[in-house]
C-alpha cells in the first residue's frame with residue numbers, strides 16, 4: 001500500500017475524467033439489422049405509426065415494472081378521485097390479482113372507456129397546468145399501460161348515476177362493456193399482470209420479494225394520507241386495517257406501538273417550504289437504514305441530498321454507524337419543483353435546493369435540541385416561534401437557533417430553558433454547529449462540518465503501533481487512530497462523492513484488459529454499470545459475459561485491475577445480503593473495504609500524516625462506514641487515573 005497511500009493523496013496528475021471520454025466513445029455493438037433496409041422501387045416509404053396496443057405495451061415497459069407499480073398507480077388514482085376509504089386486495093404477491101376499491105367520485109360510462117386511452121386524463125388540460133399540479137397523477141398513461149399488459153376489470157359509478165358501468169379489457173382490447181348496478185366509487189381488478197409478455201412475467205421476483213415491494217408502496221401512500229382509511233388484504237389475510245387518524249397514529253399503526261415513544265416532532269414554516277413530521281430520537285436509531293421517508297406535496301421521494309441534511313442534523317448524537325428514522329412532509333409551491341418526473345422515479349428537482357437543505361437541517365436540529373434540553377416536551381412543539389424568512393440567497397433562521405459562537409448553554413443567562421433535574425446531553429451544543437450560511441455555500445453540494453474537537457492542530461509526530469494504530473500526541477492527550485477504519489472512512493466518503501457527482505477519476509490503462517463473468521455476475525455488472533463508471537472505472541460490455549477495462553480509479557494498484565472489479569462485486573453481494581443499502585452506499589462501502597490499508601501494514605511517517613489529515617477533513621471522522629470507532633483520545637484524567645493520582 002506504500003504506493004496506494006501516496007496516490008490516494010497526491011495522485012491526481014495523470015487522471016482523465018470520464019466525461020472527457022464520453023464524447024469519443026464509440027458504440028460497442030454495431031446496430032444489428034438482420035434484414036437491411038431494402039428499398040424496393042414499389043414501396044419507397046417505410047415508416048408506419050405503431051398500433052396503439054403496441055405503443056401502450058412499450059409505455060407499460062416503463063411505467064409498470066412489477067405488481068407494486070400497478071398498485072401505486074391505482075392507489076394514486078383513488079386518492080385523486082377524492083376517496084376516503086380505500087381497500088386493497090392482493091393475491092399471490094399481486095401476480096394473480098391486484099384489486100383497489102375506492103369510494104371516490106367514480107366515472108361516467110364514457111369516461112370509464114376513455115380512462116384506458118393513452119394520454120387521457122382529467123387532471124390537466126394544458127401546459128400551464130403542469131406547473132400547478134396537486135394531484136398524484138397527470139400523465140394519463142397508467143391505465144392505458146396496465147390494460148396493455150394485464151386483464152383488467154373496472155366497475156365504477158358516480159353518485160349522481162343510477163347504474164354504474166363495467167368494462168373488461170385485456171391486452172388493450174375491450175372484451176366487454178355494460179351497465180350494471182354498482183356501489184358509488186371505483187373498483188379496479190388487475191389480473192395476471194404480464195400475462196401476454198412471458199419474458200416480463202418470468203422476470204418477476206419471488207412472492208416474498210414482490211410482496212415486500214407491494215407493502216412498501218402501500219405504506220408510502222398510507223403514510224402520506226393519514227386522513228384516509230385503508231385496508232390491505234393479502235391472500236385473504238388482513239395485513240393492515242388503518243382508520244383515518246393523525247399522522248403520528250398512522251406511523252404507529254404501520255410500524256408498531258414502540259414508535260409512540262420514539263419520535264420527536266418537527267415543524268417549521270418558511271416562505272419557501274413548510275415541514276412537518278417526526279424524526280426518531282437519536283437513541284433509537286437503527287444500524288441499517290430504518291424508516292426514512294420524505295414526502296413532497298404528499299408524494300414519496302428519495303433524495304440523497306435531503307437525506308444528508310437530516311443525517312447531518314443528527315451528527316454526534318447518533319451512535320456510530322446508525323441511521324435516523326424520519327417521516328418528513330414538505331409542502332412547497334408546485335411551481336418551484338420539477339414535477340414532470342417519471343412516474344416510477346422517486347427523485348424530484350427543487351429550484352432552491354440549497355436553501356431547502358438548510359431549512360430541513362435546521363428544523364431537525366431544532367426539534368432534537370428541544371427534545372434534548374426538555375425531554376419531557378414530547379410531541380407538542382412550541383408553536384410560538386418566529387417564522388424564518390428565507391429567500392434564494394439568504395437564510396435567516398430563528399434567533400434562538402442562530403446562536404453566537406462560544407454560546408454556552410450552561411452559563412447562558414436568559415432564555416435558557418429550565419431543565420429541572422433532567423440530565424442534559426452534553427452533546428447538544430453540537431446541534432447548533434454550522435447553522436450559518438455554510439450550508440448554502442456555492443460550491444460544495446454537500447456541506448462539510450469541521451469537528452470542533454479537532455480544530456486544534458493535529459500533532460506533527462506520528463508513531464505506528466503494532467502496524468495497526470497511529471499514535472500522535474495532542475494538546476488534549478494522546479490520539480490513537482485505527483488505520484484501517486480511518487482509511488475506510490476516507491475512501492468511503494471519496495467514492496460516495498464521486499457517485500453523487502457522477503464523476504470518478506480514473507487512470508487510463510495502457511493495455512485494456514477483458515474480464516469474463518459468470519452469468520449472474522454479468523447481470524449484476526449490467527445493473528451497476530453506470531455506478532461502477534461513476535466510481536472511476538472505464539468499462540464497457542464486450543461480447544458474451546465480458547467487459548473490457550480501459551481505466552480504473554487511481555486508488556487501485558497496477559496489476560490489480562481485474563481483481564479489484566471482482567472483489568468489488570463480491571463485497572457488493574456480501575453487503576447486499578446483510579445490509580439494506582442503496583446501490584451507491586453499498587458500492588462506496590464495498591470499494592472502501594476492498595481498497596483500504598489493512599491492519600498489519602507498515603506505514604511511513606508521511607503516509608500516517610496524510611492519512612490523519614485526510615481523515616479529519618472527512619465529513620464525519622468519528623466512525624468507519626460499518627460503525628466501528630476510528631480514533632480515541634487518552635486524556636489527562638485517564639493518565640492520572642492509570643497512575644492512581
Ligand code: ADP
Nearest residue numbers: 077081115121122137138139140141142143186
Ligand atoms: P392520470 O392519473 O395520470 O390522469 P390514469 O391513466 O391513471 O392517468 O387515469 C386516467 C383517468 O382515469 C384519470 O385522469 C381519471 O379521470 C380516471 N380515473 C382513474 N382511476 C380513477 C378512479 N379510481 N376514480 C375515478 N376516476 C379515475
Ligand code: MG
Nearest residue numbers: 073077137142
Ligand atoms: Mg393515475
